[in-house]
Amino acid sequence: xxxxxxxxxxxxxxxxxxxxxxxxxxxxxxxxxxxxxxxxxxxxxxxxxxxxxxxxxxxxxxxxxxxxxxxxxxxxxxxxxxxxxxxxxxxxxxxxxxxxxxxxxxxxxxxxxxxxxxxxxxxxxxxxxxxxxxxxxxxxxxxxxxxxxxxxxxxxxxxxxxxxxxxxxxxxxxxxxxxxxxxxxxxxxxxxxxxxxxxxxxxxxxxxxxxxxxxxxxxxxxxxxxxxxxxxxxxxxxxxxxxxxxxxxxxxxxxxxxxxxxxxxxxxxxxxxxxxxxxxxxxxxxxxxxxxxxxxxxxxxxxxxxxxxxxxxxxxxxxxxxxxx
Numbered sequence: 001x002x003x004x005x006x007x008x009x010x011x012x013x014x015x016x017x018x019x020x021x022x023x024x025x026x027x028x029x030x031x032x033x034x035x036x037x038x039x040x041x042x043x044x045x046x047x048x049x050x051x052x053x054x055x056x057x058x059x060x061x062x063x064x065x066x067x068x069x070x071x072x073x074x075x076x077x078x079x080x081x082x083x084x085x086x087x088x089x090x091x092x093x094x095x096x097x098x099x100x101x102x103x104x105x106x107x108x109x110x111x112x113x114x115x116x117x118x119x120x121x122x123x124x125x126x127x128x129x130x131x132x133x134x135x136x137x138x139x140x141x142x143x144x145x146x147x148x149x150x151x152x153x154x155x156x157x158x159x160x161x162x163x164x165x166x167x168x169x170x171x172x173x174x175x176x177x178x179x180x181x182x183x184x185x186x187x188x189x190x191x192x193x194x195x196x197x198x199x200x201x202x203x204x205x206x207x208x209x210x211x212x213x214x215x216x217x218x219x220x221x222x223x224x225x226x227x228x229x230x231x232x233x234x235x236x237x238x239x240x241x242x243x244x245x246x247x248x249x250x251x252x253x254x255x256x257x258x259x260x261x262x263x264x265x266x267x268x269x270x271x272x273x274x275x276x277x278x279x280x281x282x283x284x285x286x287x288x289x290x291x292x293x294x295x296x297x298x299x300x301x302x303x304x305x306x307x308x309x310x311x312x313x314x315x316x317x318x319x320x321x322x323x324x325x
Contacts, residue, residue: 001292003319012272015137019271020264023239027260027267030243035256042244049238049245056234060273063231067223067281074283074291077214081116082296084207085109089304091204095197096187105183106308110301111157111166112176114150116212117293119173119219120284121145126222127285128278134287141323143286144294173212181205215284223281235274239267292324 013020033039092105121143128134150172154163162179169175181202188198222228243263250256283291295317302313317324 001290001295001324002288002322003324011140015133016268016272016275018133019275020268023264023267023271024260026240027243027263030247031256031259034247034251040247043247043251044241044244046245046249049241052234052238052241056238056270059227059231059234060270060277063223063227064273064277064280066227067277070218070223071280071283071289071291074215074218077211077218078291078293078296081113081208081211081215082300084204084211085113085300086303086307088204088208089307091197091201093307095193095201098192101187101192102308105180106304107157108162108176108180108183110297110304111154112173112180112208113297113300114153114157115166115172115176116215117297118145118150118153120215120293121286122219124219124222124282124285126225126228127282129282129285129287133275134279137288138286140321141288141325142320143325144317145286174209177205177209177212219282219284228278228281231274231277235270238270242267286325288323290325295324 030042034042088109089106092102092109096102096105123130129138151163151167154166154172158166166172166175166179184193184198184201184205187193188195193201243259246259246263247256250258250262279287279289283289284293298314298317302316305313
């Protein structure tokens, strides 16, 4: 997530420069053939291009609206995790009289948050992080989940025996919530919490499972591929035909060479909107516009430990080039 005022124009041009190079070639070739080779038959009616451009604009608008909605939902899910985590910290502190057990429940919860954010960072085939443009831009910021292994992070919260069992499981976040539920059941069976507190804590575990399920849905179910494919096809078709449709219009003004800058500028608007949409549709992939789940996890750790009276608290993560994940 960018926490500055905005991206600088230089950054945006660097991010989209590959498309600009291609658009420049697409603009130069038709003009040279039209003006220098005398191939005037290359010109196509502007009405055709305008109709395709209108349809493309509608599709691009729909695509970006839907991809932005996915990011907004991801923000809501992790804001919910933050709120539910503080509630869990309060219940663990106030419902139990044993500080050691309270700390175990809190640590296991922090382990769950950690396991979930690492799960969200796993690569998927449809994600765009590994594409040349985005992979290059990753040098401008840090992805915390790539700096340390999951085992190293979980070792901060779990005992060695429990850590080994969790790491051996396939669904680590779910396994940790299952252990929380079992721990609560054992506390109730041993008479350490009353039935009302038991019910409230089980409801809290269920709420955390709901948050996890929503987060997993956004991660594992991409923006429909049919819409993404047709969006890309229409934009490519429009960018290819645009300079051909502008030839006669600028030739009538005796300024046919102006087709190059104007076609590049208009096409760049469409390709940039597509690129922005692609970088927004997967809010956990590790891109510069992702939901800052590592920062939210750190906020959870700070606030929950503070509720327990801890004073040695970890600092919030610092943004790099105004980007924080």
